[in-house]
Amino acid sequence: MFPLNAWYAAAWEQEVGRTLTARTICGRQVVLYRTEGGEVAALADACWHRLVPLSMGRLDGDNVVCGYHGIAYDPRGRCAFMPSQETINPSASVQSFPTVSRYRLVWVWLGDPNLADPAKLPDLHWASDPAWAGGGETLHVDCDYRLVLDNLMDLTHETYLHSNSIGNDAVAETPFSVSHTDDKVVLTRWMLGIEPPPAWDAELKWRFPDYDGPVDRWQIITWQAPSTITIDVGVAKAGTGAPQGDRSQGVTGQVLDMITPETDRSCHYFWLRMRDYNLDDEDYTAAMVRAVHGIFNEDAEMLNAQQKAIEAHPGYDFYNLNIDAGGMWVRRLIDRLVAAEADLVGERALAERG
Amino acid sequence: MPPRQTASWHRVKVRESFAVADQIRRIVLDPPAGPAPQPGSHVDVLVPAAGGGHLVRSYSVVDDGRFAALSLGVRLDPHSRGGSAFMHRLCPGDEVTITAPIQTFGLTPRQSRYVLLAGGIGITPMIGMARKLKADKTDYEIFYAGRNRVDMAFVEELREDHGERVRVRYEDEDGRFDLLEVFGGLTPETELYVCGPVGMLEAAQKAWEATGHPSHLLRFETFGSSGRLPNETFEVVVPKLGLTVTVPPDKSALDALGEAGCEVMSDCLRGECGLCVLPVRVADGVLDHRDVFLSGRQKAQGDQMCLCVSRLSGGSLVLDLP
Numbered sequence: 001m002f003p004l005n006a007w008y009a010a011a012w013e014q015e016v017g018r019t020l021t022a023r024t025i026c027g028r029q030v031v032l033y034r035t036e037g038g039e040v041a042a043l044a045d046a047c048w049h050r051l052v053p054l055s056m057g058r059l060d061g062d063n064v065v066c067g068y069h070g071i072a073y074d075p076r077g078r079c080a081f082m083p084s085q086e087t088i089n090p091s092a093s094v095q096s097f098p099t100v101s102r103y104r105l106v107w108v109w110l111g112d113p114n115l116a117d118p119a120k121l122p123d124l125h126w127a128s129d130p131a132w133a134g135g136g137e138t139l140h141v142d143c144d145y146r147l148v149l150d151n152l153m154d155l156t157h158e159t160y161l162h163s164n165s166i167g168n169d170a171v172a173e174t175p176f177s178v179s180h181t182d183d184k185v186v187l188t189r190w191m192l193g194i195e196p197p198p199a200w201d202a203e204l205k206w207r208f209p210d211y212d213g214p215v216d217r218w219q220i221i222t223w224q225a226p227s228t229i230t231i232d233v234g235v236a237k238a239g240t241g242a243p244q245g246d247r248s249q250g251v252t253g254q255v256l257d258m259i260t261p262e263t264d265r266s267c268h269y270f271w272l273r274m275r276d277y278n279l280d281d282e283d284y285t286a287a288m289v290r291a292v293h294g295i296f297n298e299d300a301e302m303l304n305a306q307q308k309a310i311e312a313h314p315g316y317d318f319y320n321l322n323i324d325a326g327g328m329w330v331r332r333l334i335d336r337l338v339a340a341e342a343d344l345v346g347e348r349a350l351a352e353r354g
Numbered sequence: 355m356p357p358r359q360t361a362s363w364h365r366v367k368v369r370e371s372f373a374v375a376d377q378i379r380r381i382v383l384d385p386p387a388g389p390a391p392q393p394g395s396h397v398d399v400l401v402p403a404a405g406g407g408h409l410v411r412s413y414s415v416v417d418d419g420r421f422a423a424l425s426l427g428v429r430l431d432p433h434s435r436g437g438s439a440f441m442h443r444l445c446p447g448d449e450v451t452i453t454a455p456i457q458t459f460g461l462t463p464r465q466s467r468y469v470l471l472a473g474g475i476g477i478t479p480m481i482g483m484a485r486k487l488k489a490d491k492t493d494y495e496i497f498y499a500g501r502n503r504v505d506m507a508f509v510e511e512l513r514e515d516h517g518e519r520v521r522v523r524y525e526d527e528d529g530r531f532d533l534l535e536v537f538g539g540l541t542p543e544t545e546l547y548v549c550g551p552v553g554m555l556e557a558a559q560k561a562w563e564a565t566g567h568p569s570h571l572l573r574f575e576t577f578g579s580s581g582r583l584p585n586e587t588f589e590v591v592v593p594k595l596g597l598t599v600t601v602p603p604d605k606s607a608l609d610a611l612g613e614a615g616c617e618v619m620s621d622c623l624r625g626e627c628g629l630c631v632l633p634v635r636v637a638d639g640v641l642d643h644r645d646v647f648l649s650g651r652q653k654a655q656g657d658q659m660c661l662c663v664s665r666l667s668g669g670s671l672v673l674d675l676p
Contacts, residue, residue, distance in 0.1 A: 098464070
């Protein structure tokens with residue numbers, strides 16, 4: 001249940017080099033590599049000849065050579081060499097997919113290649129803006145990617161699942177508002193005059209070591225179709241104007257979550273935790289990545305269990321609560337995108353075939 | 355294109371059949387369930403074989419948007435091996451067994467420029483490709499050549515749909531396209547698609563190379579359906595089996611040998627895969643190579659042939675069965 005006419009994060013830029021990287025994205029097996037010129041090629045990971053994974057082969061210049069019989073393909077997927085004959089079979093090729101490198105990631109487009117416009121990438125400018133610093137990693141989660149989106153669109157769970165770090169009662173107790181467009185859902189929650197949870201207390205102390213008072217805390221969660229969620233988070237000294245836009249008395253983080261379906265029941269979860277202070281301190285970045293790693297692994301454990309529980313209870317649906325509004329909007333908009341894609345195919349079929 | 359699809363066979367009804375040029379009929383079929391045909395695709399059709407059983411023949415989908423159904427353009431081969439003659443006899447209401455559309459001649463997306471070169475009935479897959487290129491607002495041109503006016507189908511439709519982007523050559527009036535001139539004026543990123551007789555393909559390959567274009571930007575489809583010479587009867591001698599087999603104009607050497615009990619491995623039946631290539635010891639006629647498996651060098655050497663499509667101009671040849 002995912003649209004294909006979209007950019008999906010396939011790998012970190014540094015993961016793709018002069019070797020072959022196999023990755024399953026939206027159920028499609030893809031092999032990624034970098035050409036000598038530095039471009040990222042993405043090909044269907046199945047040899048035209050006998051379907052073995054091309055990722056088990058090797059690179060020869062810009063071409064992938066199948067590890068079984070030596071059939072070679074160029075970065076566009078066109079066959080460039082065939083063993084034991086002087087010609088090349090005219091239909092020999094594998095599918096190639098458009099890619100773009102941006103925001104530290106390689107993105108791949110699996111749908112209609114003519115629609116693959118880099119302008120359709122989600123906005124993740126914090127990842128490459130020098131005014132921000134941070135790091136991240138990939139989490140592999142054995143669940144439907146939409147369960148991760150549900151998780152991120154409802155941070156009420158922080159109170160219960162992450163009570164040792166970022167959760168406290170205030171998150172669950174404070175109401176939120178949800179707005180949406182066709183390809184965006186924004187959930188906003190302001191917690192005013194609260195006691196900061198441990199992790200946020202530590203972050204604020206980096207900038208204001210002597211401050212021990214209450215804080216105004218925010219979580220502004222933005223889903224961008226089909227599966228990117230950015231969370232604008234932070235705390236500021238209570239009553240210093242943060243809700244009105246003055247964050248000078250606080251610290252701000254951006255949690256960037258790029259969730260790519262792998263199969264119907266597994267996903268690649270790329271994340272970055274950016275901050276707007278202490279920009280040059282790599283040890284601080286490493287410590288922050290470790291902290292988020294711990295928190296997200298609590299999520300992954302729950303999500304893996306949730307997927308198993310769903311499969312163990314066939315014939316049962318979720319009961320939705322008020323706190324699920326954000327996730328439900330996301331699911332509704334994803335359904336619309338998938339239906340629109342099916343309609344597009346259907347309309348073409350209708351126009352062409354009746 | 356991508357790995358070969360497993361064929362799914364469907365029994366469908368003929369909706370319409372009418373002449374669109376001399377010896378060419380447009381045959382409109384109920385579309386089999388499944389996705390719409392991709393530009394450049396074809397269907398395989400089960401046609402009755404002369405001696406019983408069935409043969410598989412491939413026909414390109416003519417996708418010009420004028421029929422809300424699956425439409426084929428079929429030229430009657432004067433020496434039909436049964437395929438085109440069977441297709442031309444089809445009437446509305448008849449049933450025929452076909453595959454879902456198969457894509458082996460797909461457009462490479464996002465080239466900066468495309469040139470489609472068609473000879474005769476080779477225009478059929480190009481029609482859907484051109485429509486797609488137009489819809490995608492790409493830069494493309496169509497070069498369409500045929501022997502004469504009456505032989506060429508879909509000229510008016512193409513002009514209507516593509517205007518100045520179509521150049522048509524009636525070879526009896528205008529002579530052939532000067533391919534050196536055409537290709538010489540193209541940017542290096544241009545991709546060329548050729549569908550037509552083997553002679554046209556070979557001329558295009560030569561001119562493409564001579565004008566400095568990379569071979570991987572030339573894509574083609576032939577169906578192995580026509581050669582330089584007309585179909586004649588010839589004999590194939592297989593000393594190892596003590597066999598002499600007559601190959602009539604309407605039958606391939608592969609089929610004639612098979613019927614005589616000489617079983618040769620084969621697969622594509624369109625001169626592409628090379629499975630049915632056997633060594634030729636002697637030939638007293640001219641070998642008319644209609645395959646795209648053997649290289650020009652190998653064809654010139656004349657000591658092997660692709661039995662599913664290639665022929666002898668007459669006389670006999672001796673095959674070395676391994």
